Amino acid sequence: MMFQHDEPVLELTDEQSWKLLENTKHGRIVLTAAGETDIFPINYLAHDGRLLMRSAPGTKLAEVTINENVVFETDGIASDEAWSVVIKGTARVLQSGDEIEAAEKLGLKSWIPTLKDFYIELKPVQLSGRHFILGDQPER
Template identity: 30%
Template sequence: MADTTSSGTTARTERPGGDLGRRLVRRRTELGLTRADTADRAGMSCSYLRYLEESSAAIPGRSALLRLAAALETGVTSLTGGETEAPPGREQAARHAELVALSDAECRRRLGTHGVGRLAVTTADGPTVLPVNYTVVDGTIAFRAAPGTAPAEALGRRVAFEVDHIDEAMSGGWSVLVRGRARQAQEPATIRRLTERAYSAPWAGGRRELWVCVDADEITGREIRQIPADLDDDPPRQA
């Protein structure tokens, strides 16, 4: 469908055509990138990227997928949906890799403004890890919970909160770990602000009226990166 602008020109409405197109649009929107920005990063024409986003029949080659994944700071499997049912980490380890620490600023950048993270809390049933939809507002991690549920048991306790990303194609990934105390948002103005800033309602649905905030007193991160072969002087290990 096309929209007519005030100047009389025709502006094409972005309408993702297939699963790949939807993932491309969603990811570049998360990064605040326009189609032109993404095409420039990936070294491809804007018209070709439009085709990939809007055609349900688009089947790009591996080279194009790798460039798009790099441009969108994600993995090929995330773009193609190859990780939707299988557990992550099924590929072999890269031959040349290193584990590096992420700076505080980089950790916060990876956390972003919203996403799905894992809450680790000790409940009446023992240590528990739960996925939750979270929002970051003024440096504080916040998520919704229903009274009497495991996430609500985090209130008043020291918890851990983790987000990560696995790149199957490169046998790498990163993780960010936040430790802090969980508290309930009680001020009406705070609750209203969190509700307004929330990117999405909880994916699991249902009524979740409590806002749980995690005030970070420690944040660390690590990333597995591949080392260029010419920089790795260690000989391969013998089996």
């Protein structure tokens, strides 16, 4: 068990949530534009209190410029436990050469073998993490 607790659900501290974020490589990003909500699986890298992702030009993901407010989720599940970390924050496409160079040095690998020309940075506004002990529903 990653975290010990008696109740089925434990709210994680920010530190615990970041540890999970840093040790995970893929999650999902939720975008909302013109009343339409979309969710995309994505690989990412947690660094310096932010998430870094890559996107190909022309994908919906590159459209964070329409609405910068995004939600990100990553989770893990094992036989007897599960966890989930959710970030609400703002996403922006890295523009300056310096920023892009710094991002490239972090070595975020592309998930699928296509050209990914944009780096997207997600800056958290709100972070929440939960750990679940899995099991059967109690008898009433």
